[in-house]
Amino acid sequence: MGDRPILHEYAASGNCYKVRLTAALLDCPIERREYDIVQGETRTPDFLANVNANGRIPVLQVGDRFLPESNAACFWLADGTHLVPYDRFERADMLHWMFFEQYNHEPNVATLRFWMKWIGADNLSDAQRTQLPLKQAAGVAALKLMNEHLAAREWLAGQDLSLADIALYAYTHVAEEGGLFALSDYPAVQRWIARVEAEPGYVRMG
Numbered sequence: 151m152g153d154r155p156i157l158h159e160y161a162a163s164g165n166c167y168k169v170r171l172t173a174a175l176l177d178c179p180i181e182r183r184e185y186d187i188v189q190g191e192t193r194t195p196d197f198l199a200n201v202n203a204n205g206r207i208p209v210l211q212v213g214d215r216f217l218p219e220s221n222a223a224c225f226w227l228a229d230g231t232h233l234v235p236y237d238r239f240e241r242a243d244m245l246h247w248m249f250f251e252q253y254n255h256e257p258n259v260a261t262l263r264f265w266m267k268w269i270g271a272d273n274l275s276d277a278q279r280t281q282l283p284l285k286q287a288a289g290v291a292a293l294k295l296m297n298e299h300l301a302a303r304e305w306l307a308g309q310d311l312s313l314a315d316i317a318l319y320a321y322t323h324v325a326e327e328g329g330l331f332a333l334s335d336y337p338a339v340q341r342w343i344a345r346v347e348a349e350p351g352y353v354r355m356g
Contacts, residue, residue: 155227156181156211158201163187164260164320165220166208167355172224172316174353176231188268221248224313233313240308247306247314250292251321258289259331260321266328286330293325297336304345311349319346324355 157173157180159166173180185191185207193205202209202218209216210223217223228234235241262285265271265278274282296318299306306314323343325331333340346352 153213154179154181156183157223158183158185158207158209158211160185160187160192160207161356163207164263164324164355165256168220168316168320169208169210169223169227171320171353172227172233172313175233175311175316175349175351176227177351178227221252221313221317224316228313232310233316235308235310235312237308240312244307244312244314248317251314251317254288254295255292255318256321258285258292259325259328261285262289262330263321263324263328266330282330289325289331293322293331293333293336293339296322296342297338300338300342304342306342311346315342315346319343320355323347 155173155178157166157169159169159182161167161182161184170180170182172178185197187207191197192202192207198205201211201216204218206218208220208223209218210226211217212226217226225234235244262282265274265282269278296306305311306318319342322333322339323346326333333343
């Protein structure tokens with residue numbers, strides 16, 4: 151791949167972890183640059199002008215080009231590897247689960263983890279308090295759907311581990327950190343988590 155890609159990240163973020171995990175499973179060395187999102191380090195004029203005008207991470211830097219959005223960064227790393235199914239339908243199904251992760255799973259499971267662990271229940275705004283039960287219900291629905299799908303198969307898309315599994319593993323395996331989801335309610339998901347963690351090259355989130 152030439153020079154090492156550079157990951158602009160916040161290590162505690164599941165979206166950033168997806169990219170690190172993809173690189174690790176592919177034995178692809180990357181450099182890491184840490185930003186503190188709580189302190190607003192991705193909102194500085196320098197970051198907005200030179201890394202991502204949207205003010206968000208992760209961003210994968212490839213030479214002098216910058217690729218925002220976690221799933222896009224994962225795909226750049228994995229394109230042409232065993233983490234992207236060769237079969238046309240299975241490849242599209244992988245994308246289906248990656249879209250599901252960003253639209254149905256991450257806005258609920260990940261957001262509540264951030265609210266409860268970093269902001270704190272006592273510090274939530276009135277709007278956040280109103281949204282909390284709705285997001286919890288939507289997160290439960292996402293985990294339930296995953297559990298039903300995984301009850302009869304080992305991986306989310308295709309016959310092997312793919313980017314679909316990596317994308318959804320990132321925030322699923324830490325879903326309990328917000329105190330609002332219990333993974334014991336989803337035994338098929340728990341078995342799937344164990345399979346991901348048994349993969350050669352696996353690295354933990356920390």
